[in-house]
Amino acid sequence: MKVLLSWLKEFAPIDGEPDLIGEQLSELGLAVENMVRTGEHLEGVVVAKILDLRPHPDADRIQIVEVDSGDGQPLQICCGAFNMSPGDFVPLATIGTIMPNGMEISRRKLRGEWSNGMLCSGAEIDLGDDHDGILILGSESEQGTPLADSLGIESDVLYDLEVNPNRPDAMAVAGVARDLAAYQKIPFKIPVPKVSEKGKDVSEILKAEIISPDLCGRFAVRVIDGISIQDSPQWLKNRITALGMRPVNNVVDVSNYVMLELGQPSHTFDLGCVTGSEFKVRWAADGEEIVTLDGVARSLTEQDGVVADGSDLPIGIAGVMGGVSTEISESTSTVALEMAWWNPAVIAKTSRWLGLRSEASARFERGTDPEIIDMAMQRFCELLGPEAFLSPGIIDTKGHLPAGDKIKVRVSRVNGILGTDLDQKDILQILDPIGFKGESVDHDIDVKVPSFRPDTSSEIDVIEEIARIYGYERIVKTVPKSKTFGSLTLKQSDCRLIRTTMVGLGLDEAMPIPFLAPGELENAGLESDGIKVANPLVAEESIMRSSLRPGLLKTLTYNESHRLTGLRLFELGHVYRQPDKFQALPDEREQLVSILAGSEAGEIVKIWSALADALGFDDYELITDSPPGFHATRTSRIEVQGVTVGFLGEIDPSVLSLFEVNERVACLEVDIDDLLSIPHGHRSYAPFSRYPSSDIDLAFEVDEGVSSNEVKKCLQEQAGPLLVDIRLFDIFRGEPVAEGRRSLAFKLRLQADDRTLTNVEVAKVHRECIESVEKKFSAKLRS
Amino acid sequence: ARDMYDTLYVEYGDPMSTLLRTHTSPVQIRVMEEEEPPIYSIMPGRVFRSDTADATHMPVFHQIEALVVDRDITFGDLAGTIEVFTSAYFGKDFESRLRPSYFPFTEPSAEFDIRHPGGKWLELGGCGMVHPEVLKAGGLDPEEWQGFAFGFGLDRLALMRHEIDDLRELFRNDYRFLAQF
Numbered sequence: 001m002k003v004l005l006s007w008l009k010e011f012a013p014i015d016g017e018p019d020l021i022g023e024q025l026s027e028l029g030l031a032v033e034n035m036v037r038t039g040e041h042l043e044g045v046v047v048a049k050i051l052d053l054r055p056h057p058d059a060d061r062i063q064i065v066e067v068d069s070g071d072g073q074p075l076q077i078c079c080g081a082f083n084m085s086p087g088d089f090v091p092l093a094t095i096g097t098i099m100p101n102g103m104e105i106s107r108r109k110l111r112g113e114w115s116n117g118m119l120c121s122g123a124e125i126d127l128g129d130d131h132d133g134i135l136i137l138g139s140e141s142e143q144g145t146p147l148a149d150s151l152g153i154e155s156d157v158l159y160d161l162e163v164n165p166n167r168p169d170a171m172a173v174a175g176v177a178r179d180l181a182a183y184q185k186i187p188f189k190i191p192v193p194k195v196s197e198k199g200k201d202v203s204e205i206l207k208a209e210i211i212s213p214d215l216c217g218r219f220a221v222r223v224i225d226g227i228s229i230q231d232s233p234q235w236l237k238n239r240i241t242a243l244g245m246r247p248v249n250n251v252v253d254v255s256n257y258v259m260l261e262l263g264q265p266s267h268t269f270d271l272g273c274v275t276g277s278e279f280k281v282r283w284a285a286d287g288e289e290i291v292t293l294d295g296v297a298r299s300l301t302e303q304d305g306v307v308a309d310g311s312d313l314p315i316g317i318a319g320v321m322g323g324v325s326t327e328i329s330e331s332t333s334t335v336a337l338e339m340a341w342w343n344p345a346v347i348a349k350t351s352r353w354l355g356l357r358s359e360a361s362a363r364f365e366r367g368t369d370p371e372i373i374d375m376a377m378q379r380f381c382e383l384l385g386p387e388a389f390l391s392p393g394i395i396d397t398k399g400h401l402p403a404g405d406k407i408k409v410r411v412s413r414v415n416g417i418l419g420t421d422l423d424q425k426d427i428l429q430i431l432d433p434i435g436f437k438g439e440s441v442d443h444d445i446d447v448k449v450p451s452f453r454p455d456t457s458s459e460i461d462v463i464e465e466i467a468r469i470y471g472y473e474r475i476v477k478t479v480p481k482s483k484t485f486g487s488l489t490l491k492q493s494d495c496r497l498i499r500t501t502m503v504g505l506g507l508d509e510a511m512p513i514p515f516l517a518p519g520e521l522e523n524a525g526l527e528s529d530g531i532k533v534a535n536p537l538v539a540e541e542s543i544m545r546s547s548l549r550p551g552l553l554k555t556l557t558y559n560e561s562h563r564l565t566g567l568r569l570f571e572l573g574h575v576y577r578q579p580d581k582f583q584a585l586p587d588e589r590e591q592l593v594s595i596l597a598g599s600e601a602g603e604i605v606k607i608w609s610a611l612a613d614a615l616g617f618d619d620y621e622l623i624t625d626s627p628p629g630f631h632a633t634r635t636s637r638i639e640v641q642g643v644t645v646g647f648l649g650e651i652d653p654s655v656l657s658l659f660e661v662n663e664r665v666a667c668l669e670v671d672i673d674d675l676l677s678i679p680h681g682h683r684s685y686a687p688f689s690r691y692p693s694s695d696i697d698l699a700f701e702v703d704e705g706v707s708s709n710e711v712k713k714c715l716q717e718q719a720g721p722l723l724v725d726i727r728l729f730d731i732f733r734g735e736p737v738a739e740g741r742r743s744l745a746f747k748l749r750l751q752a753d754d755r756t757l758t759n760v761e762v763a764k765v766h767r768e769c770i771e772s773v774e775k776k777f778s779a780k781l782r783s
Numbered sequence: 784a785r786d787m788y789d790t791l792y793v794e795y796g797d798p799m800s801t802l803l804r805t806h807t808s809p810v811q812i813r814v815m816e817e818e819e820p821p822i823y824s825i826m827p828g829r830v831f832r833s834d835t836a837d838a839t840h841m842p843v844f845h846q847i848e849a850l851v852v853d854r855d856i857t858f859g860d861l862a863g864t865i866e867v868f869t870s871a872y873f874g875k876d877f878e879s880r881l882r883p884s885y886f887p888f889t890e891p892s893a894e895f896d897i898r899h900p901g902g903k904w905l906e907l908g909g910c911g912m913v914h915p916e917v918l919k920a921g922g923l924d925p926e927e928w929q930g931f932a933f934g935f936g937l938d939r940l941a942l943m944r945h946e947i948d949d950l951r952e953l954f955r956n957d958y959r960f961l962a963q964f
Contacts, residue, residue, distance in 0.1 A: 029883025031894075164885035417912060417929060418891075419859030460915055464883075464891035467858060472881045472893060477863035480856055484823055508961040513843050513954050514829075534792040534799070537833055537842060544793065555956040564958040574829070586795055 001030075002243045003176050004038075005157040007261070011177035012188045018157040021180070028179045029468055030170055031162040036100075036126060038242065039155035042148040044097030044105070045125060046070060049143040050088045059111040065119065067092060070144020078115035083133035089141035090134045091120040100126050127151075128241040138234070152234050158242055166455040168366035172263030175452065182433035182469055190262070193378035195390055199225065202393040206271065206336060207310075211282035213399030215305040215318060217341040218370045219281050222377050223271065223391035224335045227251065227384055229328065236383070245359070251328050251335060254383040256359070263452070264368055264376040265360035267307075267316060269326040269336040276310020279338070281318065281397075290314040292321045292356075304350045305342065319347040319364040320356050339377055341370040341401065344454075367454035370401055405449045409462050412443065417460070418467050418475055430469045436462065494615060494676050495572060498592060501614040502570045505607055507594060510569045512551035514576075515541035523658040524550040525629025531576050531586050544576040544586075548593035549629065549669060553651070553659040556597055565663055570594035572672065590672040592646075597663045601634045601649045604666035608638065608648050616681035622648070624707075629655050630667065638670065640678050646670035693724065693751035694762045698769060699732075700779040701743050708744050711773060715746060718772045719765050722757070725749040743782055791831045791842070803831035807846045808888065811913075811932060814850060815921025820928050821853040827937065838949045845937040850913070852923065852930030858891060858912055861931035865910065869897050873944075876900055881910070889932060890914045905943070908935025 005021065008014055014021065022032040048067035051074055056062040063082060066074040069092055077092070084090060094117050097105045105118050123131035125147070141150050148154075161176065169175035174190055181188035208221050231237075232253040240247060245256045251268050259265045271277060284300035291297045298317070300306065305318030309326075316322040319342035328335065342364045351361040374394065381390045411424055422430075424440045431438055435450035449456045456462060467475065488496070499509065515533065517540040522528045526547055536542035545551055548571045559567055570592065577587040596603050605622070612620055617640050625637035627647055635649025651665040700711060708728050715726060730745035737743050750757060750765055773779050795801040810826040818824075827847040834840040851860070862881055869879040878900075881893040889911025896904040910933030915925035938950055945964070947953070952960050 026882055029885075031882065031884075166885045416855070417858060419857030458915075460890045460912075467891045468883045472858075472862070472883060472891075475859050475862060477866050478857065478859040479863045479867060480823070480851060480853060480860045482821060482823060482853060484821060486823065486825075508958070510956040510961065511954055512956055513841075515842070532794040533803075534794050535833065536791070537835055541842065558956065559958050562957065567958055569956075569961075582796075584796075585801065586793070 001161050001163045001171050001176070003159050003161060003173050004239060004242055005159070006154065007173045007239060008177045008180060011174050011190060012181035012184070012186050014177070014180055014184060014186070016184075021157075022159060024180060024183050025159060025161060025176070027471065027473065028183055029164065029167065030176060030179065032159050033162050034160040036158045036160075037155065038126065038158050039148050039153045042125060042146070042153065045091050045093050045120065045147040047089050047137060047141045047143050047145045047147060047150045048075075048092035048119070049141075050084050050086050050090060052086060053084065056111060056113060058113070062110055062113075064113060067119075068143045069094065069117070075116050076114055077117050077119055078110040078113055079119045079134065081119070081121070081132075081134045084119075084136065089137040089139065089143065091125060091137065091147050093118040093120055093125075099124060122241075127153075127238075128246065129244070130246075138231075151238060153238055156242075165366065168363065168368065168454060169263065169452040171363050171366065172259075173261045175263060178434060185433075188433065190375065193375065193382040195378050195381045195388075197392045198389045199391050202391045202395055205391060206274070206277040206279070206395060208279040208395045208397050209281065210397045210399045211280055212305065215283060215343055215346055216281045216399045217343070217401035218373065218399065219279070219338070219340045219397045220373050220377070221279060221395040222337050222381075222393075224337055224381050224384065224388055225333070225391065226387045226389050227333070227335055228387075229330050229332060233385075249328075250384060251332075254380055257383055258376050258380050259359060259363065262372050262376045262379065263363060264339055264372050265319075265363055266376070266380060267322050267338045268328050269315065269322070269338065270328050270332040271334040271336040272332070273326040274309050274315060274336060275313070277336075278310035279336075280308040280310075280312060281340075281399075282306060282308060284314065288314060290317060291324045292317065293324050293327055294321070295324060298354060303346070304354075305346055307338070317350065317354070317356075318342055320351050320354065320361050321358070337377060337380055339373045341368055341373070343400075367402075369450075369452035371451040402454060404451060405457055407447045407449060407456075407459055407462055408441075409438070409445045409447050409459050410443070411445065413459065414463050414466055417463050418470075419478060420470065420475060422466070422470070427466055430466050431462070434465065434469060436465060491676055494681075495590075495672070497614060498572055498611065498672075501611050502594065502607075505610055507568045507570045507596075507607070510552060510555050510571050511573075512555055512571070513541065514545050514551070514574065516543045516545050516550055517541070518543055520550045520554070521546060523655065524553060525627075525652055525655050526550070529578055531578065546575050546577050547669070548573055548575060548591050549595075549651075549667070552593055552595050553655070553661065553665075556595065556661045556663075556665065557659050560597075560661055560663075566598040568594075568596045568599075592668070592670045592672050592675075594668040595651070596666040597661065599666040600664060601631075601666055604648050604668045608668055612640075615675075616683060617675075617678070618683075628652075640675065643674065643678055645675040645678070687753075689724070689751045689753045691752060691754070691756050693749050694757055696748045696750065696762070696766050696769075697745065698748065698766075698773075699730070699743050699745035699782040700773055700777070701737055701741050701782055702777050702779045703741050706777050706779075711744055711777060711779070712746065714773055714776055715748065715769050718769050719748060719750065722750045722752060722761070722765060723748055724751045737782075745782075789832050789834075791833050804828075805832050806830050807848045807934065808932075811848060811850045811888075812917070812921055815852065815918070815923060820923065820930075821851075822930070823851050823853070825849050836951055838951065841938070841950050841954060843954070844950070846934055847937055848932060848934040850930065850932045852913065852918070852928050854928065856930045858931070861893075861910055861912065861933065864931070865895050865933060872940075873897060873899075879907075880904065884909060884911075886911055888914050888917045895933070895935075907940070908933060910934070 022035050048069045052066040054064050062078050065077045065079045069075050093105045119134045121131045122128040122135045163170045178188050202223050210216050210219050229249050232250045237247040240256050243260050247253050255266045284304045284306045286302050288300045306314040307316040309315050315326045344365050344367045347364040351357045428438050438445040438447040521530050530543040530546050533542045572592045575591045579587045620640040622636035626632050626635040631650040638646045646669050648668040651667050727747050732743040770781050791803045793801050807826050807828045830846050866879050869877050879897050881895050884892045884894040886892045892911035896906050898904045913930045918925040
């Protein structure tokens with residue numbers, strides 16, 4: 001909502017620098033989105049008279065214009081617009097003028113022809129939004145006059161305010177002025193319009209009836225006479241233009257002016273065209289048709305409202321747009337002025353589905369003030385000038401209006417919510433200037449909600465008004481006196497630890513978007529059952545990821561295309577899956593994936609080991625296994641305490657080629673929910689022996705098919721509790737080992753908690769280990 | 784924002800029945816339903832909107848909400864908590880202010896700005912006292928419990944703090960960006 005400072009000042013003696021007033025408006029909850037000082041920026045722009053137009057010899061889209069800028073001498077200007085004619089008066093920005101957009105006008109050549117200034121469109125000089133052609137000024141203009149003087153534009157300030165849905169009253173200049181007056185503690189008054197009344201009483205001229213009271217709460221009609229349709233006075237055109245409306249003629253302009261000033265939209269009918277001089281307000285019939293003011297034939301539904309005439313034909317869509325059959329025209333002499341209160345929900349629905357939203361419908365949607373209508377009608381007539389007069393009387397019909405609420409506001413509740421220390425008198429003084437009249441009742445206040453605040457319906461709404469006018473910034477800042485303290489859940493702490501550990505291991509955290517293109521899951525070797533987005537913005541972002549792998553592989557693709565290789569990344573994020581059986585929401589799980597570009601499987605094993613150690617998982621196994629997408633042989637399944645939590649190894653080369661990645665990629669993928677639900681972290685000190693240990697080295701020749709893990713397990717079982725450590729330290733193939741077999745060399749460390757082992761004890765273990773391995777695996781001990 | 788215009792829906796169950804959340808505020812309701820007051824909780828999370836990606840918008844981004852529900856929590860506590868956060872995160876020199884605004888789930892509602900001395904006020908997020916109707920929806924008696932909530936965008940905060948000029952950079956994962964942080 002835009003407001004002009006000069007207009008606001010018609011309702012209250014507002015004081016202060018424009019910047020300060022802007023601050024005050026923001027503190028009132030009417031945030032200033034933009035502030036423009038009008039008038040000042042027109043310095044250097046004068047009225048010029050067009051003398052001659054001719055084509056530019058060297059350019060089709062420019063013409064040469066000769067103007068008289070006040071000294072009688074022709075001045076040559078190049079111009080890209082063609083809407084002017086000789087004799088027209090237009091704005092000319094003279095050399096040296098600084099335009100509102102900061103550009104300085106200088107003498108320059110356009111395609112070989114000199115231009116000594118610039119002719120302006122309305123938009124270029126902040127006079128409205130029209131930028132299609134040069135602004136043609138009125139015929140009474142005089143060349144050489146400064147434009148500001150010619151248009152009667154005084155130095156003024158235009159504020160563009162953000163008005164929230166709960167402030168329907170602020171969609172009117174008067175409403176904004178009321179708020180400012182309350183802030184500045186100055187009196188606010190809407191001047192009483194001065195109008196004359198003549199002729200027959202309106203009840204002898206027309207009739208009106210509300211047939212559907214749910215549609216319309218108040219339908220009022222008056223008759224205005226003595227009007228001739230013509231241009232509005234310049235000052236009125238300036239004001240509505242500044243506020244974003246386009247001048248049409250005096251009747252339409254005044255309707256918009258009153259709407260902008262008092263918040264009450266209106267519609268005017270050429271009474272001569274209203275059959276029977278009768279208005280009926282009712283729901284439309286299904287399929288009922290009307291041709292609206294824009295010339296479009298529309299078909300309505302039973303949920304739209306209409307104003308119909310004496311023959312029950314629609315002459316207007318209620319609250320949205322009038323019909324063309326009763327449109328005001330040059331020949332109109334008697335105007336029926338309608339002002340109404342329409343059911344907000346109805347107008348919202350109708351305007352939306354018809355695609356007809358206007359300043360009027362926007363106000364009806366939020367709820368207008370039914371009690372402003374009488375004064376607004378008088379103001380309407382006043383603005384039409386001294387020739388216009390009203391017929392005495394008003395046809396005023398009522399439907400269902402919302403009940404004017406009286407709300408009990410407890411002083412203790414006000415202070416309890418806000419943290420203030422206000423008494424009854426303070427609160428009454430705060431509320432009175434914004435129209436909330438209250439009276440003390442015991443320790444409370446009964447507040448009457450003003451008719452222009454339909455948004456206020458409960459005690460808490462009034463408390464907000466109290467806080468707002470008291471001043472949010474005056475409320476003392478405190479902190480809760482709670483005795484609780486903050487903490488993270490175990491899972492949150494673990495996730496932080498995971499991130500810190502991975503970063504500490506030299507990896508970078510990546511954050512690709514969780515959407516994939518169709519086919520990308522399959523390219524990564526995964527199932528194509530990703531949950532689809534129903535209304536994606538682009539097809540490339542239409543599948544929700546079921547694994548973090550594709551997103552990270554795409555990250556490698558992107559970086560490799562920029563010649564950045566060797567990336568070491570991880571992501572801890574959510575993945576989305578179809579659940580096994582139907583449930584309210586899809587399965588959403590957290591996953592950790594790390595990829596090391598240019599590395600082999602061994603590298604990622606180190607990453608996993610360090611991570612497991614950090615989290616406190618000491619008991620895990622890596623078992624050769626390969627899920628889709630991973631390398632067939634260089635991959636293992638991770639089992640922690642017997643539970644599969646993920647995989648590590650290398651990415652399948654065919655996947656890498658589909659993602660256009662030309663390096664080997666080691667990869668770790670862990671289901672975090674599975675992993676963290678396994679008990680971990682707590683470590684109790686395990687004492688170790690102070691007694692000396694004995695080492696045994698054993699090398700066995702075994703068939704290729706025998707895994708080192710199996711041999712290791714066998715040795716562990718056989719050696720028993722005396723074995724404190726066992727390592728595979730060598731794998732050997734070739735002479736003198738037989739073909740199809742290899743040598744596995746283990747170092748065993750034996751130690752007792754309570755004594756030094758004797759040679760006999762060590763020799764026994766040595767012998768029994770050899771026997772059991774040789775027997776179980778047809779192995780041969782190597783010397 | 785249940786407006787079709789803003790929300791991304793997924794094909795799951797009945798048509799248009801399942802959506803990607805557009806803000807983290809729904810978590811407040813869940814917390815109130817599942818936890819007994821006093822509640823002092825923070826809810827960071829990912830949110831989704833049908834927004835074409837540009838320098839200041841992404842279809843996926845991050846928000847954080849705070850919800851406090853206890854006896855005797857006041858608007859003054861809200862203002863003070865935001866001030867403490869502002870100083871802690873941005874620096875002791877920074878100040879914050881609250882301006883009246885409107886949100887359907889808080890009353891009084893406010894927007895909060897921060898500023899460095901000599902600088903301009905920058906809007907950071909929204910806040911307010913939890914509306915009594917919301918407390919009721921969460922199974923709490925508004926005559927016994929009251930509270931405040933505030934929320935703001937995290938990505939924007941990161942952009943501001945590190946002077947990153949394009950939001951998309953956070954999601955692009957160009958190594959030259961990742962290596963800087």
